[in-house]
Amino acid sequence: MDESISTERDYLDLKRTLRALGDVVRLHIVEILGRQGEMTVTDLTQQLVVGGRLVSQPLVSWHLTMLRRATLVQTRRTGRLVYCTLDRERYQASLRMLSELVVGPSQTLPLRPAPPVVGSAPSPADRTGARR
C-alpha cells in the first residue's frame, strides 16, 4: 500500500549515491576499485593521482568514509591492513535506477507536445535566465 513511500525512499537513496559519486577523487577511487578489485588503502592511496597530484592519506581515508556512508564501498580489516571493495551490485543498481528514472520501465515514450510557439519575430536575445 502506498508505494510512493518506498519510491520516496528510493529518491533519498539515489541522492546519497549521487552525492558520494559527485567528487573527482571519489570517482577515481571508484574507478580504481572497479578495475582492480579489492585492495589495500595504502595501495589505493599510492595509485590515487588526481589533479596531477597524489592525494594525502587522511584525505583518502575521509573519502572512503564518504563512500562507505553511501554503501558504495565496503572495508574489512586483516591485521593492520584494511581492504576495500567496490559494491558493484549497488553501483549497478543505482545506474539502473537512473536509467529508469528518465525513460521509464516501458523504455519508449513518443512525447510530442507541440511547441505552442508560433512564428514570433526574431526573438530578441532570449534571456530565460541563462547566464548572469
Add this chain to the structure above:
Amino acid sequence: MDESISTERDYLDLKRTLRALGDVVRLHIVEILGRQGEMTVTDLTQQLVVGGRLVSQPLVSWHLTMLRRATLVQTRRTGRLVYCTLDRERYQASLRMLSELVVGPSQTLPLRPAPPVVGSAPSPADRTGARR
C-alpha cells in the same frame, strides 16, 4: 599523447552532472521532464511534490538554474512562458560514462533488470572505521 588530459576533463564533467543530480528535488524534476517532455516552469512547479510538500516557485527556479549549469536541461522563452527540456543525450552520455568507469570500455554492461537483492546486512562486528 597524454590522453589523460581529456580524461581528467571527463572526470570534472561527470562530477558536475552527478552533483546536479544529487538532490531529491532535482531528481524529481529530471523524472518529470524525462517522462513528459518539454513543459512550462509553472506546469513543472505544480507537479513538483517532493516531501509530500510542493516546492516553492523561487526554489524551482533555482534548481533549474543548477540543472542548467550542468547542461542537463535547456530552457527557451516564448512570450512570458519558459519551456524546459531535459537533455537526454547528455543524461545518457553520463550514464554511459558511469557504466564504463567501473567495468572498462570494452564491456559496457547492458544494465540488466535487478536480480533479487541478496540480504547482505552489514555485519555489526566489522569496525574498520564505519561508525564513530
Add this chain to the structure above:
DNA sequence: AGGACACATAAGCGGTCCTTTATATAGCAA
C-alpha cells in the same frame, strides 16, 4: 617494552549548497 607501520579521527577554515522571504523583471491585457 619500544618502535615502525597502516589507518582513522580531530580541529579548523573557506567554500558551496539549500532553503525561505522578499523583491525585481518581462510580457500581456485592458
Add this chain to the structure above:
DNA sequence: TTGCTATATAAAGGACCGCTTATGTGTCCT
C-alpha cells in the same frame, strides 16, 4: 498607464563539503 501573470534574482542563514595539519589508535616486529 495600471494591473496581472510568469519567472528570475537578492539577501541571509544554517548546514554540509573538501582539504590540510596534527594527533590518535591498532597492529606487527624485535
